[in-house]
Amino acid sequence: MPVSPDTFSGAFKPSETIATDITIIGGGIAGLWLLQHLCKLGYNAILLENSALGSDQSVASQGMIHGGIKYTLSGLLTGASEAIADMPEYWRQCLRGEGDVDLRGCKLLSDHFYLWSSANTTSRLSTFFASKATRGRVDKVSGKQLPALLQVPEFKGSVYKLVDMVLDVPSLVHQLAEPLRSRIFQIDWQTAQFQPQSDGSHAIVIGNGARHLLLTSAAMVLTAGRGNGPLLQQLGASSPAMQTRPLQQVLVKHRHPHAFFGHCLGRETTPRVTISSHACGDGSQVWYLGGALAEKGASQSRAELIRCAQREMRELLPWVDLSDAQWATLPVERAEPLQRNFARPDQAYAAWAGNCENVIAAWPTKLTLAPNLSTQIVDLLTKKGIEPTYSSPIILPLETPSMAVPPWQELFGET
């Protein structure tokens, strides 16, 4: 909502300066997790969001909290697989209310994830999955242990059950934001801008003309996903640089009774297709399709990609009747710190921005790694001597942003 200069005539005098310990910019999973963590430590922190909370990547994600097995499809443990191995258990503690952040109330869509192959593509992996390296993270399943979708005579492949789990991301965003609503504000950059200060730090001026408010912070943390690039540019930061990786996800709304959460292995090291399931209010469900299908699909037209997805489903799950299904696609970008050769980063990333005394730029690179990102940011603050002040929360004359609507709801109407 735009902020008119008149907004400032009530609570604040013109040109008032308000100081806070930390200002977080961007209310996806990274910013919301960080806000919870910082407030718990006693920092006086606020979050500014320019759209709806969880927009862009977070609510468009598949919600999988994974332990890295998806990154071992070459038959080897990798940096990515090991960086993330302990995360499902960490998140489970939070879901039980025993972790650093209380996630009781967040909806668990599935407490497991499957990896399946329709042909012989797992032979290379079966020895590896049976080895010590992956013990406790992967179990081969068969017969009655198979997921309902694959318990049909036509299915001939191998199936592995992973410790990974799947969260309902809209409920995660809600659970993180709700207790801290008074610290979360809608920012409209048409009436707000960064202002360099004489000590080399940056503040934010909110409002127009003579009536404005100066918001200063010991640190500003950019957790705006793909918004970090333009924000760093506005700040004149010399580093870090950002990369985006485009995807085009496919959504299929249908009445097949079984939900499914799993990767189908192909011949490549990226899953051929990754399926997560999202219930609709009318009794149907949406299968949300990612993996190589969505990576290759980024350069395809919507119609072309839907034809590919239909072919994949016929080939992989020929017993599932999708003749009445509704199909849609979602172009979306993953935002990450720039990597050599445009590689997929293994870990969460946070660093002080070059030329900006008090600005940290951060990308979790995966929903799963939001807690690690938050820990890295607190380390950066502590090393720079930025300690919690335990001061009272500040109030800005700005609205509270709404929650983002998930793509399956947006594309197929109310569910």
Ligand SMILES: Cc1cc2nc3c(=O)[nH]c(=O)nc-3n(C[C@H](O)[C@H](O)[C@H](O)COP(=O)(O)OP(=O)(O)OC[C@H]3O[C@@H](n4cnc5c(N)ncnc54)[C@H](O)[C@@H]3O)c2cc1C
């Ligand atoms: C299709 C897809 C599937 C995925 N599936 C998984 C998965 O299953 N498991 C997993 O671990 N990871 C997954 N990921 C990755 C994961 O979603 C992201 O790493 C994570 O959500 C990034 O969170 P974020 O908070 O950094 O950014 P975002 O979720 O992109 O949030 C950025 C926020 O900042 C706001 N913003 C932007 N610009 C500004 C600005 N100028 N001022 C103020 N606010 C601003 C946006 O409106 C938004 O609310 C997936 C990603 C995609 C795209």
